[in-house]
Amino acid sequence: DDLSEAVKDCHAVINLVGILYERKLSGTFEDVHAEGAARVAVTSKGNKVKRLVHVSALGSSEESQSEYARTKAFGEKAVLHYFPTATIFRPSIVVGPGDGFFSMFDRMCTYSPFLPLVDGGKTKFQPVHVDDLVEAIAYSLVSKDAPGQTYEVGGPQVFTFEELLRKLIRYRKRWRAVLPLPLKLAEVFAAVSEKVPYFAPLLTRDQIKQLQRDNVVTPGAHTLSDLGVGDLMTVDDALKDTFEN
16 A cells, blocks of 8 residues: 555654644544554554654643543554554654744734633643754664653743743734633634634644643653753744744
């Protein structure tokens, strides 16, 4: 099939496939994060691929209330079952040009007089720049210690959701209000947003579940420093790179 043909004669395979919301054309979280990840692992093993890197997400857990986070965990489990020497990466928010965080909220600023803080905006994140994640993946492909390991990936700083939005507003000089959005109202907004055709939803009910847990590196976890990746890009530098390059 197409996947087998794609990995044929490859030394390494890197699986970056994931979705932030479900749509008929893109499939379900289960289709992509769990079954899709398993298929990549099985096909890679069958084609005698030497190294497999699977990019999951920080906060993945089989016990999570979020279908996104739960299927990410199922995918990790399947990958290690079929390809035990695979390397797993769990990044927090990945930022950089064209990202799904700063770029998305910047677009929202162009037509909305305010930015919403779901449940007060106190959820903590540890944004990592895409270049730092890419460097870590590259290092893992030649590291003798990386096979079979799981790395949690975060940047050098931890911020709340509110702090990140305010940084964006100050940097872009858009001066939008940042308003708390109560949980019940956020759920109603998300339900409506999910039904709008052709456009990516601004918020989903599953994302609200994710926002109820901090998204930071677990103490004691293997991190970028274990791969020799240091001097990580700060959020201020990431903002400059996102909007000036």
